[in-house]
Amino acid sequence: MKLSPLMRDRMTVFAMLFPTFLVLVGFYLYPTLYNLELSFTDITLLKLRQGGDWVGLANYWEFLTSSSSFHIAFNTIFWLTAVSVTIRMILGLGFALLLNSNVLRNMRMTTIARLILLVPWATPPVVAVIAWRWLFEPTNGPLNRWLLNFGLIDDPIAFTADLATVWPSIVTIVVWNTTPLIGVSLLASLQTVPGELYEAGEIDGANRFQMFRFVTLPYLMPTISVLTLMSVIWTFNNFVYVWLTTGAGPGTYTNVLATEVYLKAFVDLRIGYSAAIGVTMAIVMGVFGALYFRFFGLSDMQDKVG
Amino acid sequence: MQTFHKKGAAKYIENGSMLALFALFAVFLLAPAWFVFKGSFENISVSLGAASGGWTLNNYIRVLSDGYWIYVINSLFVCITATLLACTISLFAAYGLSRFRFPGRMLVFGSIMGGQFFPWIILVNPIFILFARAGLINSQVGLILCYTAFITPFTIYLLVGYLTTIPRSLDEAAIVDGASRFFVVTRIVLPIMWPGMVAAATFGFLQSWSEYLLALALITKDDKKTIPLGLYQYFGDVQVDWGAVMAGSVVATVPTLLLFLPLQRMLVSGLTSGATK
Numbered sequence: 162m163k164l165s166p167l168m169r170d171r172m173t174v175f176a177m178l179f180p181t182f183l184v185l186v187g188f189y190l191y192p193t194l195y196n197l198e199l200s201f202t203d204i205t206l207l208k209l210r211q212g213g214d215w216v217g218l219a220n221y222w223e224f225l226t227s228s229s230s231f232h233i234a235f236n237t238i239f240w241l242t243a244v245s246v247t248i249r250m251i252l253g254l255g256f257a258l259l260l261n262s263n264v265l266r267n268m269r270m271t272t273i274a275r276l277i278l279l280v281p282w283a284t285p286p287v288v289a290v291i292a293w294r295w296l297f298e299p300t301n302g303p304l305n306r307w308l309l310n311f312g313l314i315d316d317p318i319a320f321t322a323d324l325a326t327v328w329p330s331i332v333t334i335v336v337w338n339t340t341p342l343i344g345v346s347l348l349a350s351l352q353t354v355p356g357e358l359y360e361a362g363e364i365d366g367a368n369r370f371q372m373f374r375f376v377t378l379p380y381l382m383p384t385i386s387v388l389t390l391m392s393v394i395w396t397f398n399n400f401v402y403v404w405l406t407t408g409a410g411p412g413t414y415t416n417v418l419a420t421e422v423y424l425k426a427f428v429d430l431r432i433g434y435s436a437a438i439g440v441t442m443a444i445v446m447g448v449f450g451a452l453y454f455r456f457f458g459l460s461d462m463q464d465k466v467g
Numbered sequence: 468m469q470t471f472h473k474k475g476a477a478k479y480i481e482n483g484s485m486l487a488l489f490a491l492f493a494v495f496l497l498a499p500a501w502f503v504f505k506g507s508f509e510n511i512s513v514s515l516g517a518a519s520g521g522w523t524l525n526n527y528i529r530v531l532s533d534g535y536w537i538y539v540i541n542s543l544f545v546c547i548t549a550t551l552l553a554c555t556i557s558l559f560a561a562y563g564l565s566r567f568r569f570p571g572r573m574l575v576f577g578s579i580m581g582g583q584f585f586p587w588i589i590l591v592n593p594i595f596i597l598f599a600r601a602g603l604i605n606s607q608v609g610l611i612l613c614y615t616a617f618i619t620p621f622t623i624y625l626l627v628g629y630l631t632t633i634p635r636s637l638d639e640a641a642i643v644d645g646a647s648r649f650f651v652v653t654r655i656v657l658p659i660m661w662p663g664m665v666a667a668a669t670f671g672f673l674q675s676w677s678e679y680l681l682a683l684a685l686i687t688k689d690d691k692k693t694i695p696l697g698l699y700q701y702f703g704d705v706q707v708d709w710g711a712v713m714a715g716s717v718v719a720t721v722p723t724l725l726l727f728l729p730l731q732r733m734l735v736s737g738l739t740s741g742a743t744k
Contacts, residue, residue, distance in 0.1 A: 170567055173648045177563035178575065180556040181623065185578055188616030189585060192593035199592060209599060256492055264482045265489060275731070277493050280500045283727035285677030287695040288716045292499035295506060295709060303502050337499060345731060391584070398586035401679050405699065419588045426592050427684065439589035450584055458580055465627050466564050466576050 193443070200436035206426070213433050220437035229413065237397060237417040240328045245335040246392045250385065252336065253343025258373075260344075261351045275345070282341035289338040290405040297321055297330055321407055327415055335402050339395075343388055350384040351377070383457075390453045394446055418442050500720075507713035526714035535715055537690060538697030542676060545607055545693060549614035550671040553622050554664060556615070561626035562652050566635065576627070582620030591684045598685060605688045613681050618671035625670065629663030630656075669726045676723060694719045 164172070200220055204213025224230055259265060260274045281289065296304045297320035305317040320330045358376050367375065400419040403409060409416040409424060416424070418438060426435035508522050564576055594613065595604075603609030637659070638651045646655075657664070679695040686692055692700075698715050701708040 171569060174563045174567045174569050177559040177648075177652075181560040181575070181579070181619065184556065184616045184619050185575075185582065188590070188594070188613070189578070189582055192590045192597065195593040195597070196589060199596070204596075209596060252492075259485060259489055259492070262485060264485045270489065274489075274493075277496050279724065279727055279731065281496050282731070283673075283723045284500060284720055285673075285695065285723060287677060287679050287698055288503070288720050289499070291698065291712055291716050292503045295713065296499055296502060298709075301511075303498075337496070341496070394584045394586075398588050400588050405679070419586075422588050423591070423680075423684075426595070432592050432596065436592050439586075439592060442586060443589050446584075446586060450581060453584070454577070454580075458577070462573060462576055462580065465624075465631055466572060 196436045197440055199433050200440045202433045203431075204433045206430035206432055209432075216433070220434045221441070223434065224437055224441065229416070232413075233416050233418060233421050236328075236415060237419075240332060240415075241335070241399065241403065241417050242393055242397045244328075245332045245339075245396055246389060248332065249336045249340045249343050249392065250389055252340050253388075254347055254381075254385070256340070256344040257347035257351055258377075260348055271348075278341040278344055281337050282345070284338065286338055286401045287405060290334055290402065293330070293334045293337065294321065294406065322411055324411065324414060327407060327411065331402055331406050331415060334406060335396065335399075338402075339392065343392070346384060346388055347381060350381055354380050387453070387457045390449060390457075394449050394453070397446060397449075398442065503713045503716050506709060507717045509710065511710040511713075526710035527718075530711045530714045530718070533711070534689075535697055535711075535718070538692050538694045539718065541607070541691060542694040545610050545614060546672050546675040549611045549618065549675050550668050552611070552615040553619045553671050554668050556619055557622040557626050557667060558657065558664065559652060560619075560623050561630055562656060564623070565627050565630040566638065579620045579623050583624060585620075587617065587680060591680060594681070595684050603685075605686055605691050607691060609685055610682065610691075610693070613685070614675040614678060617678065617681070618674045621674070622667040622671050625667045626660070626663055629660050629666075633659055666730055669730045673723055673726060673730075676719075 199213070201215060201217060202213030203216045203219075256274075256278075260271055265271070265274070284292070296302055299305060299317045299319040299322075302317075304320070305314075308314045309317065318326060320326045354377060358380065359372060362372050362376050398419055399417075400423060403415055403417050404420050404423065407415045409420040419442075422435050422438050422442070425431050425438065429435075507526050508524070510521060510523050510525060560579075564572060598604050598606075598609050601609075603612075633656065638655055641651050641655050642648070677695060678693075682693050682696050686696060689700075694715075698712060698719060701712045701715065
């Protein structure tokens with residue numbers, strides 16, 4: 162039997178997308194649904210074989226009413242996400258504006274700056290944490306030695322163990338590792354601002370601040386928004402920075418949702434309870450994901466395959 | 468423009484302060500990496516943590532003879548295999564999505580875009596259980612499958628973007644001449660989109676090279692560990708072998724630095740393309 166061209170095309174597409182379909186279903190959809198199922202059970206790592214018993218919403222109830230949840234949620238939302246994303250956006254924008262200024266452009270600094278940005282950007286997060294842990298090291302770390310030598314402090318600071326400095330230290334590491342992406346993206350965007358916009362602003366007698374406020378910033382706003390949204394999603398779920406810097410410590414002082422998921426599953430062995438935290442995280446991030454699709458994803462999809 | 472012809476002291480002060488600001492940024496961005504690089508060539512006492520002066524290759528020799536090279540080989544094997552798998556899957560998927568219209572196409576592409584943001588911390592539990600039942604714990608096959616799934620969404624996304632720049636008339640001409648789709652993809656489209664493939668592969672390799680969470684959950688045997696896990700072996704409960712850690716860090720970072728250089732422009736345009744339309 163000879164297939165119609167349409168049927169033949171459909172078969173071709175099916176064959177081409179089948180491996181992707183397996184990946185999406187096998188590693189994204191099915192584990193997500195399975196995780197949802199686990200979150201309603203009391204399954205532990207020790208009784209994996211017999212499986213857990215159905216406990217309904219007990220895990221969710223326990224998590225939402227436990228005394229530590231507020232602290233963990235606050236750490237995740239405020240310190241890990243809000244503070245680090247705000248600082249990286251401001252620094253990234255500042256760096257991009259600086260590099261796009263006439264002074265540095267005339268000195269042909271852009272290439273050098275790109276190379277400088279590349280260093281923290283290309284550094285794997287695991288190594289970024291090591292670099293900063295060494296800088297922050299209390300007895301011999303470069304930062305403490307420097308501060309002591311200049312007489313700025315009398316005793317070394319245990320940056321990642323002292324409650325007063327541990328969150329700023331983690332935020333510094335995240336910012337260092339993630340700002341280059343923001344800087345480079347905004348610089349690329351800045352370089353496409355049409356010159357006529359500035360000329361028009363000049364005719365209207367705008368000063369430099371007004372130029373920035375009414376020409377540059379509105380032009381950059383879409384890029385800033387998409388970068389902010391992506392950063393929020395990536396950082397909110399991030400596990401390595403907190404885990405490798407402090408192990409959620411001292412005690413559980415810097416515990417965040419991602420480290421709590423890991424601790425509950427692989428230290429307390431309570432997979433079911435951990436799954437419930439994961440589902441809660443996914444619901445929160447679903448909101449940001451929806452915003453991303455609403456404002457950027459759909460038009461991007463239209464451009465790519467519309 | 469008036470402001471750019473400003474004369475005199477004000478301009479010098481302004482230029483000077485901007486340069487100073489730039490220098491400050493540069494120090495912040497470079498210093499941590501520089502200290503690790505420098506420290507990796509110093510004798511640092513394990514018990515005291517203090518450098519005893521002079522340059523040495525001892526850290527590298529100690530780390531590599533200590534079995535760190537096993538982690539390097541494991542990482543290379545796992546990441547390269549996963550990257551090749553992901554790129555092969557992605558090439559066909561991207562072509563199918565870009566060149567055919569079929570029901571559910573937007574759903575598939577939307578899922579792929581969503582997959583890029585998917586929080587793997589949530590998938591760790593279910594994947595751990597499924598892998599435990601399938602005997603894929605401490606298995607490089609398991610890790611390769613995970614990394615393939617982990618990088619595929621972004622590589623497809625990059626390649627779909629790249630394919631929009633290749634005219635359809637090119638492959639349609641070949642189809643009219645009677646070529647099969649498979650022939651078109653591998654012999655006509657692939658050679659043209661080589662730069663896109665290289666970017667996708669580089670990106671996939673880098674993502675899996677620095678992946679820590681899944682490796683931590685799925686690998687416990689020392690001889691199966693990848694570099695990110697291996698690095699943290701040197702953090703003991705009481706003391707840290709800083710010399711070894713820093714030498715290992717340099718070994719882990721040199722490939723990423725080299726690969727990142729040609730990639731950065733492409734990544735930037737890929738990431739924010741939805742916003743700048």
